[in-house]
Amino acid sequence: MAEEKSLNFLEEIIENDLKSGKHASIVTRFPPEPNGYLHLGHAASIVLNFGLSKKYGGYTNLRFDDTNPSTEETEYVESIKNDVHWLGFEWKNELYASDYFEDLYLFAIKLIRLGYAYVDDSDSETIAREKGTPTMPGTNSKFRDRSVEENIELFEAMKAGKFKDGERVLRAKIDMSHINMLMRDPVMYRIKHAHHHRTFDKWCIYPMYDFAHGQSDSLEHITHSICTLEFVPHRELYNWFIEKLDIYLSHQYEFARRNISYTVMSKRKLLQLVNEKYVDGWDDPRMPTISGLRRRGYTPESIRDFCDRAGIAKRENVTELSLLEFCAREDLNKIALRRMVVFDPIKVVLTNYSEENEMVSVEDNPEDVNGGFREVPFSKELYIEQDDFMEVPPKKFFRLFPGGMVRLKGAYIIKCDEVVKDAEGKIIQLNCSFISESKSGNDTSNIKVKGTLHWVSAAHAIPVEVRLYDRLFKVEDPSSAAGDFKDYINENSLEIIPEVYAEPALKNAVTGEHYQFLRKGYFALDKNSSKDKLIFNRTVTLKDTWAKEVKKG
Ligand code: ATP
Ligand code: MG
Numbered sequence: 026m027a028e029e030k031s032l033n034f035l036e037e038i039i040e041n042d043l044k045s046g047k048h049a050s051i052v053t054r055f056p057p058e059p060n061g062y063l064h065l066g067h068a069a070s071i072v073l074n075f076g077l078s079k080k081y082g083g084y085t086n087l088r089f090d091d092t093n094p095s096t097e098e099t100e101y102v103e104s105i106k107n108d109v110h111w112l113g114f115e116w117k118n119e120l121y122a123s124d125y126f127e128d129l130y131l132f133a134i135k136l137i138r139l140g141y142a143y144v145d146d147s148d149s150e151t152i153a154r155e156k157g158t159p160t161m162p163g164t165n166s167k168f169r170d171r172s173v174e175e176n177i178e179l180f181e182a183m184k185a186g187k188f189k190d191g192e193r194v195l196r197a198k199i200d201m202s203h204i205n206m207l208m209r210d211p212v213m214y215r216i217k218h219a220h221h222h223r224t225f226d227k228w229c230i231y232p233m234y235d236f237a238h239g240q241s242d243s244l245e246h247i248t249h250s251i252c253t254l255e256f257v258p259h260r261e262l263y264n265w266f267i268e269k270l271d272i273y274l275s276h277q278y279e280f281a282r283r284n285i286s287y288t289v290m291s292k293r294k295l296l297q298l299v300n301e302k303y304v305d306g307w308d309d310p311r312m313p314t315i316s317g318l319r320r321r322g323y324t325p326e327s328i329r330d331f332c333d334r335a336g337i338a339k340r341e342n343v344t345e346l347s348l349l350e351f352c353a354r355e356d357l358n359k360i361a362l363r364r365m366v367v368f369d370p371i372k373v374v375l376t377n378y379s380e381e382n383e384m385v386s387v388e389d390n391p392e393d394v395n396g397g398f399r400e401v402p403f404s405k406e407l408y409i410e411q412d413d414f415m416e417v418p419p420k421k422f423f424r425l426f427p428g429g430m431v432r433l434k435g436a437y438i439i440k441c442d443e444v445v446k447d448a449e450g451k452i453i454q455l456n457c458s459f460i461s462e463s464k465s466g467n468d469t470s471n472i473k474v475k476g477t478l479h480w481v482s483a484a485h486a487i488p489v490e491v492r493l494y495d496r497l498f499k500v501e502d503p504s505s506a507a508g509d510f511k512d513y514i515n516e517n518s519l520e521i522i523p524e525v526y527a528e529p530a531l532k533n534a535v536t537g538e539h540y541q542f543l544r545k546g547y548f549a550l551d552k553n554s555s556k557d558k559l560i561f562n563r564t565v566t567l568k569d570t571w572a573k574e575v576k577k578g
Pocket of ligand 2: 058
């Protein structure tokens with residue numbers, strides 16, 4: 026990756042605007058609809074908007090786009106605020122589109138008075154039919170030429186609750202044969218007798234997205250209003266309202282949505298996974314939500330790094346899930362505390378060992394110059410991994426085999442002397458001898474071994490549960506595969522190992538701390554852990570680290 030990163034197209038636009046004096050500083054906003062939890066796509070938008078205002082001096086507002094009363098909930102508002110903070114960003118103002126309901130209503134009255142809006146009594150089918158098609162012009166509604174007075178009176182009646190849902194709408198009067206379908210007299214207000222999470226029952230008319238977003242941007246003097254590509258055709262309408270209302274001119278810019286392989290990223294689809302219990306809530310560690318990634322053990326640094334590396338584009342594209350995992354490893358390698366956990370144990374008995382209560386010092390993180398050491402109990406009976414032993418090893422097998430030697434991480438070199446089997450011939454124990462002069466840090470044995478194994482003391486190990494995750498979907502792009510996206514769920518995306526054996530230091534594990542289980546991956550404590558039952562989620566595997574560990578010894 027180049028050290029000097031070239032500017033993305035938005036940075037170029039902003040630098041030009043600052044140079045030309047068009048803006049003295051910049052204001053951006055992040056405008057989530059509080060109808061679900063934030064996901065990695067939102068993270069892209071957050072990193073972009075907050076990143077730009079930080080880089081160029083300015084600020085970012087957090088604005089909840091809460092114009093649709095039926096899908097929005099306070100729980101979502103709280104989770105969104107929490108996630109943005111956790112990602113490491115501070116907004117200047119916490120705002121709501123509903124803060125502007127009064128302003129928007131007055132804007133609507135102004136457009137009616139200017140002859141740019143009218144109340145339409147047609148039902149939705151008629152309105153849709155009269156809209157025409159991309160190749161056929163629409164036809165004017167028979168209510169289009171009402172007088173200003175009549176429109177004002179009807180709009181007031183809509184607001185006063187005199188009509189039922191769907192009986193009237195307020196429409197902009199633009200051009201029913203416009204080549205941009207969105208410009209064919211778009212609906213500005215609809216009637217909805219619904220309870221709103223902030224304005225409660227004050228309003229029964231609600232502005233449409235197109236009549237709310239641009240004006241909200243304008244009221245906040247947003248200099249660069251950044252959204253995703255599907256809003257390109259909306260830009261013309263965005264500008265039309267601002268121009269006719271003669272208010273502060275915000276500019277809309279579009280970039281390509283973040284899509285990521287092997288997952289889905291629309292709140293509607295994620296909600297289905299939650300409601301239909303394919304996953305354990307919005308923060309299931311397999312979800313591409315910020316809360317799911319946090320629970321799984323991803324760090325905010327790794328998510329920000331991912332957003333930076335993936336960059337922003339003007340064309341649709343798919344980012345590899347493996348890039349996210351790469352970013353996680355990069356960060357976790359620097360910060361994770363090393364711990365030893367044996368998943369599938371085989372007992373090792375050191376026949377010539379008779380110490381009691383020996384502790385060995387093992388480094389917490391060799392990547393951290395300030396990293397300390399921890400004391401790990403060593404004893405006569407240990408566990409190592411089953412698959413770190415082979416009775417008949419292939420060539421270049423550097424782990425344990427009869428007559429072979431390995432180092433136990435941070436402790437001694439041991440030699441396998443005897444394989445003990447039960448009546449059925451199953452290996453139940455390895456009798457080994459330890460080399461007393463080979464203690465790590467004070468090794469005078471002159472014996473060179475190629476393999477280093479993780480281990481735990483059988484008497485001191487604590488049983489914990491681990492949860493291993495795989496991709497949530499079996500195909501790269503479940504959203505565009507034939508049929509329902511849920512047909513492609515990977516039914517093996519969660520593997521629970523109810524009992525593995527951890528070194529005792531993990532008793533003090535806390536959420537928010539990250540661990541590398543040597544040779545097993547990066548792990549984080551799950552929120553459902555209790556004192557009596559510790560549960561660890563595997564954030565990401567180490568990949569290729571076996572080779573590295575061997576070299577380090
Ligand atoms: P969804 O389809 O998941 O519901 P949305 O676009 O409706 O997403 P909003 O809450 O309206 O979600 O989005 C808030 C902001 O986040 C918007 O500016 C939107 O453009 C941006 N955003 C949402 N999804 C993505 C994505 N996949 N990539 C980049 N930006 C996104
Ligand atoms: Mg939306």
